[in-house]
Amino acid sequence: RDPSFAQHLQNYLSYNVxxxxxxxxxxxxxxxxxDSGGSHMGLYRYAEQLWLTLFAKAPEITLFAYNQLLRQPELGKTASETFLLTDQFLGELGKPKGIASYKPYHATGEDFLQNYLGMTGLPMDMIPFFPSDKKVVLLTEQAKSDPAIADKIREQLMRGGDVVVxxxxxxxxPDQIASIAQVRCSDLKALIDDFGWNGKSARQLLIPQVHYLTNDSWEIVSAGNPLTNGVTGYPILLRCPFANGNMYVLTIPDNFADLYAFPDNALNMIRLFMSRDLDIRIEGPSKVGLFVYDNGTFIVESFLDEPVSVRVVLSGEQKIVTELTENKAYSVESNKFSITLEPHTFKVFKK
Structure with missing residues (x-):
């Protein structure tokens, strides 16, 4: 779909939903x-919806609707080419996995935020229960619907896991979070564009001001206006140690899409701390998606309108990975390798 239209749907939704x-x-x-929504932007948008649905391991796809296919015969041709392409590797993909994000049944709040996070290269796995076997659990405003959420956060931290709120x-x-860390989100706002050693955004971003007790919590990623040679700053990623784990506070801009304007290094730090359950992460700009599977396969896709280079970071001692559609081997050095993606394309890898 076209995100500028009334629903403001992000590309990643085709996978996440x-x-x-x-x-x-x-x-x-x-x-x-x-359906054909967004195809006026280019047929790549139609193809993208199809392959993202298949990346999610949908067993079948319905092309909606027949009258649209008759009116736009190029849609059928695009669908055929997309299915032929994805048939080359779909059988190689395992079960999708990602960063567990707990959304209680019927919960609302920060709606669709996970789709924006997915567009920044954070693989999302939205689930209707609080997991007990994950190193990291992401909690958006939706988690407020669970009256026992504070107890579940404490239990996660006590067993050595992390929580990102x-x-x-x-x-x-605020009162439930205060039982874990003296941190609060005030009604004050800040305009930021300087992320210190993590770089600068191309424009000013409006964020809520997070207040905390010095030395009780520590900023992992900070920003200000300016931060470098300035007099104050604000946490973007804040670490609050508790028991055997850490509660992290992730500052979400008032406009979710401003996450895309975070500098690469700031995003890289956020990906590092949120990806403990994954053996793969990416380094680079936003609007590059990562799709991870439980059998060592993964996909990197660019949602950008221009070529982009990203680094793939692996855990373990992997020396070679293979791109499945090209049958091309990539050498891994110091747990990293670099790739370049053309606009609105993807590469499929197997370790």
Whole structure:
């Protein structure tokens, strides 16, 4: 879809919505459907909706609707080419996995934020329960719907796990969060563009001001206006140690899309701390997606309108990875390798 239209749907939704519905009742989501919305931007948008649905492991796809296919015959040709391309590797992909994001049933708050985070290269896995076997759990404002959420956060931290809470949740349940760390999201705002050694954004971004007790919590990523040679700054990623784990506060701009304007190094730091459950992460700009599977396969896709180079970071002692559509080997040095993606394309890898 065209994100500038009334629904403001982000590209990543085509993947994320299927995964979330599948997680609600595994095995009972029998497919996805794709219409021609957004195809006026270019047929790549139609193809993208199709392959993102397949990346999510949808067992079948419905092309909606027949009258659209008759009116725009190029849609059928694009669908055929997309299916031929994805048939080359879909059988190689395992079960999708990502950063666990707990969304209680019927919960609202910071709606669709996970789609914006997915567009910054953070693989999302939205689930309707608080997991007990994850190193990191992401909690947006949606988690306020669980009356026992503070107890679940403490239990996660006590067993040595981490929790990432957004400023939306921090503001929604301040008293419950205060039982874990003396941190609060105020009504004050700040305009920022300088992320210090993590770089600068191309424009000013409006964020909520997070207040905390010095030495009780520590800023991992900071920003100001200016921060470098300035007199104050504000946390973008804040670490709050508790028991055997850490609660991190992730500052969400008032406009979710401003996450895309975060400098590369700031995003890289956020990806590093949020990806403990994954053996793969990327380094580079926003609007590059990462899709990870449980059998060592993964996909890197560019949503950008220009070529982009990114680094893929692997854990372990991997020396070679293979790109499946080209049958090309990439050498891994110091757990990293670099790739270049043309606009609106993807590469599929197997370790």
């Amino acid at each position: 299927f995964r979330y519905l599948e997680n609600l009742r595994p095995g009972y989501n029998f497919g996805g459907w794709v 957004t400023t939306g949740l921090l503001k929604a349940i």
